[in-house]
Amino acid sequence: MATAAIEQHHPAHPPTATGLDTWKVGFWVFMGSETLFFGSLISVYMVYKGTSVVGPFPSDVFDIPLTSISTFVLLMSSLAVVLALEFLRAGRRSLALFWTMVIIVLGATFLGFQAYEFTHFYHEGLTLGTNLFGSSFFVLTGFHGAHVTIGVIWLLMLWVDMFRGRLRPENSLRFEIAGLYWHFVDIVWIVIFTLIYLME
Amino acid sequence: MATAESHIYAPATHTTKKRSVVWDWMTTVDHKKIGILYGVTALFFFIVGGIEAMLIRIQLAKPDNAFLSPDVYNQLFTMHGTTMIFLVAMPISVALFNYIVPLQIGARDVAFPRLNALSYWVFLFGAIFMNFSFVLGAAPNGGWFGYAPLTSSQYGPGLNIDFWVLGLQALGAASIMGGVNFITTIIQLRAPGLRLMRLPLFTWMTLFTSFLIVTALPVFAVALFLVTFDRFWGTNFFVMQAGGDPMVWQHLFWMFGHPEVYILILPAFGIISEIIPTFSRKPLFGYAVMVYSGALIALISWGVWAHHMFASGMGPIADAFFTISTMIIAIPTGVKIFNWIATMWGGSIRFTTAMLYAVGMLITFTIGGVSGVMHATSPHDLQQTDTYFVVAHFHYVIVGGTILAVFAGLYFWFPKLTGRLMNERLGKLQFWIYFIGFNLTFMPQHWIGLLGMPRRIYTYSADLNLEALNMLSTAGVPIQGLGVILLAGNIIWSLKRGAIAGDNPWNAATLEWATTSPPADHNFNQIPTVHSREPLWVEAAQVRATTLGPIEPHMHMPPNSYWPIFTAVGIVATFILFMTNIWWMPLLGLAWTVIGTINWAYEPT
Numbered sequence: 001m002a003t004a005a006i007e008q009h010h011p012a013h014p015p016t017a018t019g020l021d022t023w024k025v026g027f028w029v030f031m032g033s034e035t036l037f038f039g040s041l042i043s044v045y046m047v048y049k050g051t052s053v054v055g056p057f058p059s060d061v062f063d064i065p066l067t068s069i070s071t072f073v074l075l076m077s078s079l080a081v082v083l084a085l086e087f088l089r090a091g092r093r094s095l096a097l098f099w100t101m102v103i104i105v106l107g108a109t110f111l112g113f114q115a116y117e118f119t120h121f122y123h124e125g126l127t128l129g130t131n132l133f134g135s136s137f138f139v140l141t142g143f144h145g146a147h148v149t150i151g152v153i154w155l156l157m158l159w160v161d162m163f164r165g166r167l168r169p170e171n172s173l174r175f176e177i178a179g180l181y182w183h184f185v186d187i188v189w190i191v192i193f194t195l196i197y198l199m200e
Numbered sequence: 201m202a203t204a205e206s207h208i209y210a211p212a213t214h215t216t217k218k219r220s221v222v223w224d225w226m227t228t229v230d231h232k233k234i235g236i237l238y239g240v241t242a243l244f245f246f247i248v249g250g251i252e253a254m255l256i257r258i259q260l261a262k263p264d265n266a267f268l269s270p271d272v273y274n275q276l277f278t279m280h281g282t283t284m285i286f287l288v289a290m291p292i293s294v295a296l297f298n299y300i301v302p303l304q305i306g307a308r309d310v311a312f313p314r315l316n317a318l319s320y321w322v323f324l325f326g327a328i329f330m331n332f333s334f335v336l337g338a339a340p341n342g343g344w345f346g347y348a349p350l351t352s353s354q355y356g357p358g359l360n361i362d363f364w365v366l367g368l369q370a371l372g373a374a375s376i377m378g379g380v381n382f383i384t385t386i387i388q389l390r391a392p393g394l395r396l397m398r399l400p401l402f403t404w405m406t407l408f409t410s411f412l413i414v415t416a417l418p419v420f421a422v423a424l425f426l427v428t429f430d431r432f433w434g435t436n437f438f439v440m441q442a443g444g445d446p447m448v449w450q451h452l453f454w455m456f457g458h459p460e461v462y463i464l465i466l467p468a469f470g471i472i473s474e475i476i477p478t479f480s481r482k483p484l485f486g487y488a489v490m491v492y493s494g495a496l497i498a499l500i501s502w503g504v505w506a507h508h509m510f511a512s513g514m515g516p517i518a519d520a521f522f523t524i525s526t527m528i529i530a531i532p533t534g535v536k537i538f539n540w541i542a543t544m545w546g547g548s549i550r551f552t553t554a555m556l557y558a559v560g561m562l563i564t565f566t567i568g569g570v571s572g573v574m575h576a577t578s579p580h581d582l583q584q585t586d587t588y589f590v591v592a593h594f595h596y597v598i599v600g601g602t603i604l605a606v607f608a609g610l611y612f613w614f615p616k617l618t619g620r621l622m623n624e625r626l627g628k629l630q631f632w633i634y635f636i637g638f639n640l641t642f643m644p645q646h647w648i649g650l651l652g653m654p655r656r657i658y659t660y661s662a663d664l665n666l667e668a669l670n671m672l673s674t675a676g677v678p679i680q681g682l683g684v685i686l687l688a689g690n691i692i693w694s695l696k697r698g699a700i701a702g703d704n705p706w707n708a709a710t711l712e713w714a715t716t717s718p719p720a721d722h723n724f725n726q727i728p729t730v731h732s733r734e735p736l737w738v739e740a741a742q743v744r745a746t747t748l749g750p751i752e753p754h755m756h757m758p759p760n761s762y763w764p765i766f767t768a769v770g771i772v773a774t775f776i777l778f779m780t781n782i783w784w785m786p787l788l789g790l791a792w793t794v795i796g797t798i799n800w801a802y803e804p805t
Contacts, residue, residue, distance in 0.1 A: 017390035022311050026384040029414060033376055037418035040455075044426065044437070044448060051443045129434035132443050139429060157798070 027177050031184050038188050041143060045136040045196060052131035061124050062197055063117075070113035071193050074148075077106035078186045081179040088172045093162065100159045100175075103182065107152045114145050137196070144192060147185045154178050227760035229313035230721060234320050235299030236617065238291045241324055243688075245287035248331070250684060252280040254677050257641070261674040263662040273658035274341035275360070279331075281344030282364070285464070286371050287327045289602050293467035294319075294375075296609055297382055297406045299617065303712035304400045306391025306730065306747075308723050311384040313758045314800065315377055321768030322374040329776055330367030333360065340364030343656060345457070348438035348449035351427050359779065362431065365424045366775040372417045372424070373771065379413030382406055391711070393730040397491070400710045400733075401484060404491050405470030408498040412459040412466070415502070420456035423449060432778055450512060454505035462501040464598060466494060468565075468605030469536060472558040475612050476540050478708040479555040480547025483734055486539045493532035500529045510578045511585040519578040526576035530569065537566060552706070553627030557608030560635050564600025568593055571646065586656070589649025595642045607634070607687065614691075615705045619717040620698030626690045634683025641676030644669040703748075709734035714747040725751045758805050767796030 016022055084099035118138070126134045158175055161167040167174060225233060256276055259268040268276065302310055310316050333339040338359040342350040351361045386407045390399070399407075426437040426449075436442035438449055477484045484490060506514060506522040540562060549555065571593040575581040584590055615621045648669050653660055660666060704713035713736055715724050726746040732738040774789030 016388040017392075017394070018387060020388065022384060022388045025388055026311060026380055029380045029383045033380065033414040033418050036415050037422060040419045040422035040452060044422065044452075047445070047448055048437075048443075051445075053441075053443045127434075128429065129436060132436050135429070135435035135437055139425070139435065153794075157801075 021173055023173065023177060024180075027180060031180070034184065038144070038191075041140045042191065042195060045140050048132040048136045052133040054131050056121075056124050056126045056130070056133075058133060058137075058196075061121050061126055063120075064197060066113070067117070067193065067197050070110050070117075071189065073106050073113070074110045074186055074189055077103045077110070078183055080106060081182050085172065085175055085179050088162070088167070088175055089169050091169045093165075097159065097162055100155060100162060104152055104155050104159065107148055107155070107182075111145060111148055111152070114141065114148075140192065140196070144185070144188060147188070151178070151182050151185055154181070224760065226765055227317075227762045229309070229317050229758050229761055229764070231298050231302050231310050231313065231316060232617075232719065234316050235295050235297075237295075237320055238298055238323075239295035241327070242288050242292035242295060245283055245327065246292075247684070249280055249283035249288055250681065252276045252283065254681065256280060257674040257677045259658065260660070260670050262671065263660050263664070263667055265659055268658060270658040271341065274343075274656075275334075275339035277656060278340045278343050278364070279334075282330070282340065282368070284598070285344060285460070286368065287330075289464045289598060289606075290375065291323060292606050293409065293464070293602070294378055296402075296467065296471070296606070296613070297378075297409075300613060300712055301382065301403050301406050302385065302389070303616075303715065303719060303723060304403050304710050305386060305389060305394055306711050306724060306727050307385065307389035308727075308755070309758060310381050311388055312381050314761050314764050314805070315381050317761070317764035318768055319374045319378040319381065321765045322370055322377070322771050325768055325772035326367050326370030326374065326775075329370065329772060330363050333363035338363065340367075345453060346427070346449075347453075348427070348444070348446040349440060351431075351449075352438055353431050354439075361427070362779050365427050365431070366778055369421060369424050369428070370772050370775050372421050375413050376417045376421075379410040379417070382410040383414065386410075391727050391730055394711075397488065398730060398733045401473035401487075401490055401494075402467075402470035405466045405473070405494055408494050409463050409466045412463045412498055412501065416456045416459035416463065419452055420460075423452035423456065426452075428778065432781065433783075447509075447512060450509050451505070454508045455502075457508065458505040459498075459501045461597075462497055464602050465565075466498065468561065468602045469494065471605045471609040471612070472540065472561055474708070474710065475554050475558040475608050476543050478612075478706050479550045479552055479558075480544045481550075481707075482543055482547040483709075483737075484539070485542035485545075486535075487733060489535060490539055493535045496532040497529060500525060500532075504529055507576055507578075507581070510581045523576055523578045527573060530573050530576075533569060537562060537569075552611070553622070553624055553631055554608045554612040554706075556628060556631045557604050557611065560631065561601060561604035561608065564596055564604060564635075564638070568596025568600050572597065584649060586654050587649035588645040588653050588655055591655050592642050592645035592649060595645070599638055599642070604635075604638075607631075610687075610691075612706070613712075614694065615698075615701030616712055616717050616719075618695055618698070619701055620694055621701045621705055622694040622698055623690050626686065626693070630683055630686040630690060633686065634680060637676045637679030637681075637683050639676070641673050641680060644673045648673065704736060707736075709737045711735055711743070711747075714740075714743050716748070722751075722755055722757055725749055727752075761800075761803060761805075763796055763800040763803055767793055767800060770794075770796050 018025070080099045080102040084096050084103060087093075087096040087099060121134075126137075128134055128138050155178060158167055158178055161174075225237065228234065228237075255268060256273070259265050259273060298310070298316065302308070330340070336359060340346075340363055341360045342356055342364065346361070346364060349355050351365070386399070386403055426435070429435040430437050430439065436444050438444045438446060440446075473484055473490060504522060504526045506518060507526045510519055510522070544559075551559075571589070575584045575590065575593065611622050611627055648666055649655075651664070651666060651669075653664060653666055653670075660670075701717050703715065703717055705717075706713075711728065711730070712719075714728065724747040726749055728735070728743045728746040730739075730743070735743045770789050770791075770793030772789075773792060774786045777785040777789050
């Protein structure tokens with residue numbers, strides 16, 4: 001996450017063997033690793049699906065319309081990423097600042113929904129230790145929520161840099177990598193929403 | 201020269217302000233220094249793990265022995281396995297990746313030098329943390345495989361398993377960071393003209409190993425998190441009463457664990473693929489096939505995990521599938537062995553110590569490979585599961601494969617690291633002692649296992665009539681120990697008195713030999729352009745004219761940084777603070793990590 005290093009396009013840096021940016025390649029590899037991480041967590045949920053000995057069961061607590069709204073919020077934030085990056089590259093700073101703030105607000109809203117959902121489930125009697133559904137659900141969505149939180153903090157830092165004029169079209173790659181991360185976390189949520197909430 | 205250099209890297213002037221040597225090593229981002237740190241740490245833990253093995257073998261030397269209590273025995277065999285895999289075999293390969301790969305590809309450092317330092321410090325702190333458990337008399341005792349529910353709070357109360365899951369989590373994170381770094385380095389930082397199909401085999405195997413690390417370790421991370429949450433936050437993943445399934449642990453563990461086996465052996469394949477051509481004076485036979493078979497091994501290694509689980513009753517379809525996939529993986533491995541033999545065929549072979557180790561490895565690894573195919577057969581495996589036959593098998597592939605190859609690599613690359621050759625006469629003596637000691641220890645274990653002695657049990661009855669074979673096996677241990685002591689002696693002696701090596705003492709072909717021994721901080725005065733697979737055999741004059749020619753002006757080398765070690769403290773502290781059992785304590789470590797990360801991000805490089 002040492003994104004500032006990208007600023008240092010030192011003239012003496014030799015061109016890379018592939019012509020690609022080294023940070024971008026490294027980040028793609030890291031996301032490959034993250035895919036296996038979430039893949040394993042989702043598999044554990046699927047293996048334990050329907051094996052809880054006591055309730056509450058998914059059908060007792062899931063509120064599909066509510067989670068659909070929070071999913072929509074998160075998906076829209078990915079659109080804001082695309083717009084913010086385009087405006088940053090085009091040198092239109094105020095619009096870039098605006099759309100970056102939109103991502104942050106939408107991300108925070110998603111986290112708010114998740115906090116509400118977790119408390120609601122807790123009041124329904126579902127905790128980490130209640131049953132296998134509680135264990136696998138909270139651990140999976142909790143790790144996803146932690147990733148969203150990291151993304152929000154990261155984007156806040158980039159917003160401040162943009163505001164101070166340290167993030168400019170020349171080093172927009174810093175923003176692009178944060179955007180890649182954001183899209184990745186978004187895609188993971190699409191899989192989680194489909195497999196965990198929508199599939200009976 | 202020294203003054204000229206300090207002008208060249210402007211950032212290095214911070215560090216040349218007479219900082220202490222210790223501070224310099226703590227903040228270094230130089231891949232060569234980090235490689236040496238990894239290597240020295242791994243050799244230290246090799247001795248620790250060796251002492252654990254020695255105690256185990258003393259206990260097993262005779263039946264109904266009471267030298268160790270069952271509890272201590274459990275701790276020792278758990279820590280022996282965990283140490284030898286995570287603190288010896290993996291980091292010693294990573295040590296060579298660090299030192300050799302940037303040199304082999306004509307780079308000045310790895311892609312992310314500070315991340316490289318972070319990997320090392322997280323690894324070191326995690327290793328110290330896990331071994332600190334011995335001080336409290338509560339070393340991990342659930343086996344290196346940590347089968348559920350042995351690791352649950354119910355069956356594994358006390359701090360033992362806590363040390364294991366939290367320490368391994370830190371070590372795994374360090375490995376993933378290293379894997380990302382090496383994949384990026386090899387893809388991005390190759391010298392001009394060094395196309396993929398011109399890469400030295402060791403670099404290729406580093407690439408495949410790194411792919412296995414970044415894909416397999418996150419699966420293990422999830423498995424460890426599940427156990428951690430079970431123990432600390434009351435989840436039910438492996439609580440049988442709540443419907444938890446021990447098979448979930450086994451699948452996750454071996455989905456990591458079998459690629460892990462190839463994480464251990466592929467670097468060894470890379471090492472001997474450098475040594476055998478060098479000392480046979482012939483290019484590697486079937487270069488392309490060697491690359492493709494390495495890729496196939498890495499790929500298939502993801503489809504064989506359940507051969508560790510034949511005894512768990514998965515049913516005939518799964519058993520048949522994993523029997524076949526496991527046998528298939530023997531094909532690319534066999535191809536490699538024949539190609540090494542074909543490389544030697546007709547070559548003018550020089551039996552240096554490195555070559556002796558490489559050839560010795562071919563023999564012992566093949567023995568281990570053959571017994572591996574034996575228990576790939578699921579009906580056969582049911583006889584062998586959890587017996588000493590399996591112990592014999594994996595020591596033949598890990599010690600007889602990885603460790604012998606690493607020793608070969610040590611003799612081979614030591615002159616590059618230090619500028620001095622190791623003592624060859626002592627080296628050859630040391631090889632024979634270690635080789636005989638190794639075979640004496642582990643060969644009898646094949647019979648011990650087939651005659652029915654179970655592993656992981658602290659003693660055995662005299663009725664089994666296994667006393668003589670066990671005594672023979674134990675007798676091999678001090679011989680191996682002598683071999684290791686002679687190796688350490690040879691290293692220390694050679695550091696001071698070894699013959700001056702020169703740039704390329706073995707007349708080897710690859711780029712690491714195209715620079716001084718040891719290389720300067722910046723590795724090469726200018727980055728060479730490469731037109732062949734064996735640059736120092738085909739185009740030595742042109743290559744040396746650049747690598748040893750006038751120093752490139754405006755060269756940028758990354759300055760030292762203390763943020764990696766600072767951040768590493770935070771990461772490992774996060775895991776350690778779980779043991780307080782206060783839910784917000786790990787957050788302190790996390791906050792420390794965040795502070796480190798933010799400062800890191802804004803540090804100029």
